Amino acid sequence: MYNPADKIMQKLRFLPTLFLLLISPTLFGQDGDLDPAFDGDGIVTTSISAFNDRAADLVLQPDGKLVQVGRTNNVLGLEGDFLVVRYNSDGSLDNSFGSGGSVATSFTSDLEQISSVTLQDDGKIVAAGNARLLNGDTRFAVVRYLSNGALDPGFNGNGQVTTAIGVDNDQANSIAMQSDGKVVVAGFSTNTPDDIEPDFSLVRYNSDGTLDPGFGGDGKVTTDFSLLIDLILDMLVQPDGKILVVGASVNGSNHDLAMARYNTDGSLDNTFGTNGKLTENFGSGADWGTGVALQPDGKIIVGGWTENGTNKDFAVARFNADGSLDNSFGGNGKVETEIGTSEDVANDMVLQPDGKIILAGYSSRGADIHDFALVRYLADGSLDTTWGTDGKLLTSISNVEDHANAVLVQPDGNVVAAGYTDNGVDNEIEFAVVRYLSDFDVGIVEFGVAHNSVLVYPNPIADHATLTFELTEPQQLSIHLMDMQGKLVSTILDNQLRAVGAHSQSIELPQDLPAGTYQLVLSNGVGQMGVRVLKR
Numbered sequence: 223m224y225n226p227a228d229k230i231m232q233k234l235r236f237l238p239t240l241f242l243l244l245i246s247p248t249l250f251g252q253d254g255d256l257d258p259a260f261d262g263d264g265i266v267t268t269s270i271s272a273f274n275d276r277a278a279d280l281v282l283q284p285d286g287k288l289v290q291v292g293r294t295n296n297v298l299g300l301e302g303d304f305l306v307v308r309y310n311s312d313g314s315l316d317n318s319f320g321s322g323g324s325v326a327t328s329f330t331s332d333l334e335q336i337s338s339v340t341l342q343d344d345g346k347i348v349a350a351g352n353a354r355l356l357n358g359d360t361r362f363a364v365v366r367y368l369s370n371g372a373l374d375p376g377f378n379g380n381g382q383v384t385t386a387i388g389v390d391n392d393q394a395n396s397i398a399m400q401s402d403g404k405v406v407v408a409g410f411s412t413n414t415p416d417d418i419e420p421d422f423s424l425v426r427y428n429s430d431g432t433l434d435p436g437f438g439g440d441g442k443v444t445t446d447f448s449l450l451i452d453l454i455l456d457m458l459v460q461p462d463g464k465i466l467v468v469g470a471s472v473n474g475s476n477h478d479l480a481m482a483r484y485n486t487d488g489s490l491d492n493t494f495g496t497n498g499k500l501t502e503n504f505g506s507g508a509d510w511g512t513g514v515a516l517q518p519d520g521k522i523i524v525g526g527w528t529e530n531g532t533n534k535d536f537a538v539a540r541f542n543a544d545g546s547l548d549n550s551f552g553g554n555g556k557v558e559t560e561i562g563t564s565e566d567v568a569n570d571m572v573l574q575p576d577g578k579i580i581l582a583g584y585s586s587r588g589a590d591i592h593d594f595a596l597v598r599y600l601a602d603g604s605l606d607t608t609w610g611t612d613g614k615l616l617t618s619i620s621n622v623e624d625h626a627n628a629v630l631v632q633p634d635g636n637v638v639a640a641g642y643t644d645n646g647v648d649n650e651i652e653f654a655v656v657r658y659l660s661d662f663d664v665g666i667v668e669f670g671v672a673h674n675s676v677l678v679y680p681n682p683i684a685d686h687a688t689l690t691f692e693l694t695e696p697q698q699l700s701i702h703l704m705d706m707q708g709k710l711v712s713t714i715l716d717n718q719l720r721a722v723g724a725h726s727q728s729i730e731l732p733q734d735l736p737a738g739t740y741q742l743v744l745s746n747g748v749g750q751m752g753v754r755v756l757k758r
Contacts, residue, residue, distance in 0.1 A: 253660045254596075254610040256617070257636055260657035261313030265619055267643055268307055268315070268653040270294045270324055275305060277653040278351075279339045280628040280640035284738040286311035290628075290640050290653055291349050293335035294326055303328045304336045304351065304365055307653055320371030327365055327373065329353035329382060334363060337409070338397040343736045345369040350397035350407045359390040362407055362425055364397070378431030385433070387411035387423050387442055394425075396457040396467075401734065403429040408457040408467050411444060421446045422454050422467060422482060438488035445482055445490065447471040447499060452480060455512045455526075456570075461710055464491055468511035468524050471501055477508040479526060479537075481545065495545035502547070504528035504537050504556055513571030513581070516710050518702030518743055519717075521548055525571030525581045528558055535560045536568045536581050536597050552603030559597050559605070561585040561614050566595060569627045569641075575704050575741040575752050577601035582629035582639045585616060593618045594626040594639055594656055609660075619654055620646040626656075633739040633754075635660045678729070678742065682756035689714075689727040689742060689753070696721055697746045703731070704741045711740065731757060 256264025268290075269275060277292035287308055294305040304327040308319040315323030328334065336351040346366055353363035362385040366377035373381030386392060388411030395409040405427045410420040422445040426437035433441030446452060450472035457467045463486040471480035478501040483494035490498025503509050507529025515523045520543040528537040536559040540551035547555030560566060564586035571581050578598055585595035594617040598609035605613030618624060623644040630638050636657055643654040677690045689701070701715040712732055729742070735757055742753040 253608050253658075254615045255659045257657040257659050259312060260655075264657050265617075266309065266313040266655045267619065267645070268324075268655075269645070269650060270305060270307070270326070270653075272650065274302075274651045275653050276335070276642045276651055277305075277307075277640055278335070278337050278627050279349075280630060280638065280655070281339050281341055281347075282630050282632060282638070283341065283345070284736060286632070287316055288638065288640075288655065289339060289341075289347055290655060291336040291339040292642070292653065293333075293351075302333045302335050304334055304349065304363075305653075306336070306339075306347065306349065306367065306371065308371070309655065313655070313657070318370065325367065325371040327382070329363055329384060330355055332356060336365075337393075337395045338407075340397050340399050340405075342366075342399060342403070343734060346374060348397060348399070348405055350394040350405075352393045352409075353384055355384075359386070361386050361392050362394040362409065362423075364394070364405065364407060364427065364431070366431070376430060383427070383431045385425050385442070387425065387444065388413050388421070391420070392423065395453075395455050395469075398457050398459045398465075400426075400459055400463065401732075404434055405429070406457065406459060406465055408454040408465075410453045410469075413444070419449065420451055420453060422452050422469065422480075424454070424457075424465065424467070424484070424488070426488070436487060443484065443488040445499065447480055447501065448473060450474070451477070455510065456514045458514055458516060458709070460516060461712065466514060466516070466522065468514040468526075470508070470510045473501065473503075476506075476529070477510055478503045479509040479511040479524065479539070481511065481514075481522075481524065481541075483545075493544060500545045502539065502556075504539075504558055505530055507531055509537065512569050512583075515571060515573035515579075517573065517577070518704060518710055518713070518745060519700060523571065523573055523579055525568050525579070527567045527583070530558065530560075533560075533563065534565045534567055536566050536583065536595075538568075538571070538579060538581060538599060538603065540603065550602070557599065557603045559614070561595050561597065561616070562587050564588075565592075568595075568597075569625070570629050572629050572631055572637075573709075574631050575743060577745075578606055580629055580631070580637060582626040584625045584641075590623060591621065592623050592625060594624050594641065594654075596626065596629065596637070596639060596658070615658070617656055619643040619656070622646045623651075624654065631660075676744075676751070676753055678753055678755055682758040683729070683731060684758055685731055685733070687729045687731075687755070689729050690725065691727075691744070692724045693720055693722050700745050701727060702743045702745070703729075704743055705738075711735065714742075 273295040293302040392411040411423040470477040568581040568583040627641040
């Protein structure tokens with residue numbers, strides 16, 4: 223029941239001056255400035271071994287701690303183990319995790335590496351990658367850790383599982399949690415001994431680490447696009463349970479961006495593309511899709527890179543829910559961005575709650591000299607000139623080899639990019655995390671919602687609340703609940719006509735929704751505005 227004393231529910235006026243009063247003082251820097259509250263200069267590097275620590279992915283815990291994953295070499299510098307490092311919100315190592323903030327996990331005595339990481343609602347950390355067995359075969363490898371870094375015996379008995387799919391080379395590149403606790407891992411597997419014809423490959427595990435026979439009959443699904451090379455590089459699970467994957471497929475001469483969507487049983491979704499699959503190209507060179515996100519309206523954003531004939535550029539495209547290109551994005555559904563004059567490669571992407579898109583990777587500025595590179599786009603595909611220089615941002619950590627492989631957005635709007643750096647001294651590769659000042663553009667109101675009319679009560683929310691707002695003109699209105707990484711949590715109102723005047727909308731939170739910060743996003747296909755809410 224609503225208590226008038228709950229003034230903390232806040233009447234959220236989307237005026238820039240008031241919004242600035244609600245955020246941390248550190249956010250008064252320019253968008254894209256390094257965050258001095260993160261280890262003093264916004265940059266953290268971590269060396270675990272004396273040889274090669276390469277980070278591949280990053281996830282944010284609800285308590286603000288950052289979990290970075292990848293691989294570390296052993297004392298001989300010859301073999302790799304799974305490596306997980308956890309940082310406090312200020313960038314210091316979290317000594318309550320593993321040994322001094324890190325955990326190394328070995329499957330065999332050969333090469334192993336994590337490619338992707340996610341969190342369960344109970345705080346357990348689930349990571350996927352590949353492990354090369356002693357016979358030389360490479361298999362999907364999945365590990366689940368307790369919140370303190372210990373292996374979880376409730377997952378396959380020892381916290382670890384490997385899965386054979388193809389003949390001898392199976393590599394996992396992405397992991398995602400379903401709402402029912404099942405784990406989906408995606409990558410590629412080879413069906414010939416010569417390793418030249420990998421296919422899209424997915425595996426679904428039950429919450430205890432066993433294979434789920436309800437997916438593909440035996441827990442495994444493979445999809446061939448081209449009879450040549452087909453690679454999944456990223457994946458998401460839609461709110462309806464369908465699984466969307468993105469990567470690359472060889473068209474005979476080079477790679478095209480490739481996508482597929484699967485039903486919950488692992489069959490291809492025939493409402494997407496052509497029989498559940500599609501390929502798209504930006505030009506005559508190679509095109510790779512390395513990141514995928516779902517907008518609240520069901521449209522699909524894919525980020526990656528393209529070869530323009532002489533070098534590589536960042537690339538981003540938007541598709542309608544059926545897989546057709548959305549021509550309202552960039553004029554033809556696709557946008558290419560040149561940063562430097564050589565290689566500009568995007569390895570990951572995040573969708574902000576305000577609809578802006580960030581691609582992260584690296585840009586070359588000379589032989590073997592790479593910088594972290596982040597580009598931010600507005601929702602229509604144009605560059606966001608409030609970010610860095612004309613929407614582009616470069617960060618040099620070592621002045622040698624700096625690669626960003628993952629990017630996320632914190633609840634306060636700050637952007638975190640993670641990857642690795644060459645320390646520039648003895649060719650030692652180290653984990654690297656960079657945090658940038660930023661903020662959500664929740665003040666953008668391009669449709670007829672009266673500025674001072676939006677109210678959510680109570681806020682914080684236990685299980686249900688009421689959203690009130692006033693329209694100054696009729697609208698085809700959608701209301702979505704999103705997490706602070708821009709992922710869709712639930713749809714409250716889907717493209718419904720609402721008349722001029724005051725409105726009241728009941729908000730029911732999903733029963734299993736973890737406590738934390740979320741965004742209610744009101745949109746009409748042209749503009750959008752966001753209301754930050756707390757789930758207690």
